[in-house]
Amino acid sequence: MGRWEPNARGRLEQAALDLYRERGFEQTTAAQIAERAGLTERTFFRHYADKREVLFGGSQALEQVFVDTLAGTPDTAAPIDAMAATLEAVAAFFQGRHEFARQRQSVITANAELRERELVKLASLSAALAGTLRRRGVEDPAASLAAEAGIAVFKVGFERWVGDDGGRSLADHLREALGELRLLAAGG
Amino acid sequence: MGRWEPNARGRLEQAALDLYRERGFEQTTAAQIAERAGLTERTFFRHYADKREVLFGGSQALEQVFVDTLAGTPDTAAPIDAMAATLEAVAAFFQGRHEFARQRQSVITANAELRERELVKLASLSAALAGTLRRRGVEDPAASLAAEAGIAVFKVGFERWVGDDGGRSLADHLREALGELRLLAAGG
DNA sequence: CACCTGATGTCAGTGACTGTCATCGCGTAG
């Protein structure tokens, strides 16, 4: 496999997270990240389209979990129930990553450009979910709305989990958020 | 008022929209926009924080309509009903701007960076709505979720209105989207 | 008329990102 030091992407991601935490996102240059990873700036941009993307390497895997789980629910299940099942699987995906999630999220929250990119990832997730629902026979705009609603629940639940020191699980937070949404839409 | 040619911002926004439509967002430099507006690149960046922001000058006014209307609904109204009333006012805000909205939206849709910025504006809208709901006595996470749901409805309805040649009003599209969301959350 | 003030111009710089070409080290055909 590796003809040079292996796992260049992993080294870049670790170096970036460290530097962004140490001195902030804006005060870190791509060249500094590359240097700490033992590579050059040019190589950094071969692996990541831009300086932000290096923090979002895992988002494709997350989207995979979302989509695969949703696609695996029975076509007969109501969209909201399928979404509930999907959120359970997503909670499992984050098992044992609470500390990493917290660190990464603190960096993202501290910078507007990174928050911007996070929104893109969530929107991409939403679009993927909507497509999956459509393939399951849900018509638009119901499919888009169900997807948006699912992402809204994920956002709220995830945010509360990251800020939760009490040890309640992500699954717990997601279930609670979904319950709130049901109440709201019913006119509560 | 104007000691130089008046309405510098208006000229910059018009020049930017025209150039983005003519040659695309990426192929347009800030210097070109400024030149067409009879100004310098430096002055462009005094009016807009970056090259994308020039397309979003109206978003603050939109947020104002959203927030003011929502704040004006009776505290006794259920969040979803308050949101319905708010969306009616928002529809009025876009009266007579269908063609402008279509042009602007086609530019935004064609470019990833602009779509990214649009997401930020919608998120800002959502946060403002959530804050307004909280001030009206709605607890979190219900407030955040109601706001997210309202924005989801707006997104879907607006998108359909922009792509609608049949002449159905924005208010129509928003009402339909809201109805779909009610159905979904009820388990339909 | 002298002065203040806000909008603009000028200029030099930093850093994100790209195109291009050279190089390196391993696998493979012959």
Added chain:
DNA sequence: CTACGCGATGACAGTCACTGACATCAGGTG
């Protein structure tokens, strides 16, 4: 064993978004 292919990397020059510092200009004020 050797020549060659090839993917990952390095070196380097260049464009452009964006910023800081300072000069300038036009109109209002006293």
